[in-house]
Amino acid sequence: MLVFLSFAISPLEFVGLLTLIAVAAGLTGALLGLGGGVFLVPAMVVLFGIDIQAAIVASLVSVIGTSSGSAATYLREGVCDLRVAMFLEVATVVGGIAGALVAVTLLASRPQVLALAFVPVVLLAAVLMYRSRASDVSSNPPHDPWADRLQLHGRYFDTARKAWVEYRVTGTKPGLLVAGFAGIVSGLLGIGGGVFAVPAMNSFMNVPVRIASATSNFMIGVTATAGALVYFFLGHLAVGLAAPVAIGVLAGSFAGARLHRTAPAATLKGLFVAILLLAAVVMLLRGTGVLH
Numbered sequence: 001m002l003v004f005l006s007f008a009i010s011p012l013e014f015v016g017l018l019t020l021i022a023v024a025a026g027l028t029g030a031l032l033g034l035g036g037g038v039f040l041v042p043a044m045v046v047l048f049g050i051d052i053q054a055a056i057v058a059s060l061v062s063v064i065g066t067s068s069g070s071a072a073t074y075l076r077e078g079v080c081d082l083r084v085a086m087f088l089e090v091a092t093v094v095g096g097i098a099g100a101l102v103a104v105t106l107l108a109s110r111p112q113v114l115a116l117a118f119v120p121v122v123l124l125a126a127v128l129m130y131r132s133r134a135s136d137v138s139s140n141p142p143h144d145p146w147a148d149r150l151q152l153h154g155r156y157f158d159t160a161r162k163a164w165v166e167y168r169v170t171g172t173k174p175g176l177l178v179a180g181f182a183g184i185v186s187g188l189l190g191i192g193g194g195v196f197a198v199p200a201m202n203s204f205m206n207v208p209v210r211i212a213s214a215t216s217n218f219m220i221g222v223t224a225t226a227g228a229l230v231y232f233f234l235g236h237l238a239v240g241l242a243a244p245v246a247i248g249v250l251a252g253s254f255a256g257a258r259l260h261r262t263a264p265a266a267t268l269k270g271l272f273v274a275i276l277l278l279a280a281v282v283m284l285l286r287g288t289g290v291l292h
Helices: 011-032 039-050 051-078 082-104 109-129 144-150 172-189 194-204 209-233 238-260 265-286
Strands: 002-004 007-011 154-158 165-169
Touching: 002 154, 007 011, 007 265, 011 039, 011 051, 011 194, 011 209, 011 238, 011 265, 039 109, 039 172, 039 238, 051 082, 051 109, 051 144, 051 172, 051 238, 082 172, 082 194, 082 209, 109 172, 109 194, 109 265, 144 172, 144 265, 154 209, 172 194, 172 209, 194 209, 209 238
Parallel strands: none
Antiparallel strands: 002 007, 154 165
């Protein structure tokens, strides 16, 4: 028998509950560009008492599922900026491998440290997004030589406003730095890196939040794969745990991609901040021993 909160449940009930939670995580993750891991890790650790490292590996697999389920839709709709994605992936992939290596070596026997490390990461991401809540992008940002040389500027059709929106990318250097940190966070905590990739693109690089979240969904699959391969080759992947998570997240991500099409930018930002704060509180309580 397994445990859900304080109740004993059967393996079949465990799979069913975990799949439902994964569907919700996939929907929200695809909608916001987070990947779902920021919700799945606290849920698996707190609700089911799963070891945090096992939860991290399963979460990375779910992030790949979220990306697979939503990225194709975003590419077809023209709201995924491939140039920005490939520019930032240089840093996120390296960071993803580094984070995974730290998790399986230095922090392998310290689950409380991993739980507490989750808290400042998501709080910082929430602050970054909250700061930019009043507006989406600047119409006249500073010129950035890298962005000009790599032709990172773009435009997209906003279905909510029925108009084309142009944007000029700036802040490529701080954006690349934060993207590298997002990769480390992804490999270390299994949360996909979107918690930093989206604020980095929106707050530092002047990319509209709708484009940032869609682009993040494309990026997180590559980043999570880099980290997941480290865990896989070291024998830390539990297929029985990862399978229902991946199936649920993949199903939820399709629905999230459809909702993303018409959701207002302000609503996306508000939901982003609220969910990150909730995840931070839950993992703080877990890391300090209040929740077991």
